Amino acid sequence: MYIHLDHHGGEPIYRQIIEAVKYQVASGQLAPGEKLPSIRGLAGQLKINPLTVVRAYEQLQHAGLVVMKQGQGVFVATNRSSTPVGVRRKAIAEMARRLLAEAARMGADRQEIMDVLQAEARQMESKP
Structure with a gap:
């Protein structure tokens, strides 16, 4: 999963992650059931604090776009209504x-x- 961050723009990093994942889900770049990078993995890739990724993933889960499974990872939600x-x-x-x-x-x-x-x-x- 590729995410481009704008560190000089006004939008918070966690919001940029959320919008990137939403876009990739809506466009089909991320398929239902597909595993997202781990929290530490994405934080390392983007060179950001892992808590920023946690915040983004939690909000994506609250929106119904991803499912967080303890010990397994974060996955794109499989129900089709997950892409409103x-x-x-x-x-x-x-x-x-x-x-x-x-x-x-x-x-x-x-x-x-x-x-x-x-x-x-x-x-x-x-x-x-």
């Missing part, structure tokens, strides 16, 4: 922001972006 519409929409919105920013850097206007998105959606729908 709000989480999925937030992940899609983040992808859209990145797409829009990149397209704007290339000089595309809103109408061109919408035309391309609609054409791609039609093409995807026409494939079996």
Whole structure:
């Protein structure tokens, strides 16, 4: 599991971990039942205090996105309702922001972006 932390931004580290896991669950990068890194493992990988990871994992468990099993680890929740519409929409919105920013850097206007998105959606729908 890859998580990029912004140590200079205003968002707390534990919130960044939560948002990264939510995004990866919503986008399918983390599958239901998949084991997450251990608390110590993720803390070591990110070079942060293990208590920060504990806080993030506990909040993810409270939200129903992960299950913490004593002595076994932390796992992505297996029930499909664990990816609520709000989480999925937030992940899609983040992808859209990145797409829009990149397209704007290339000089595309809103109408061109919408035309391309609609054409791609039609093409995807026409494939079996």
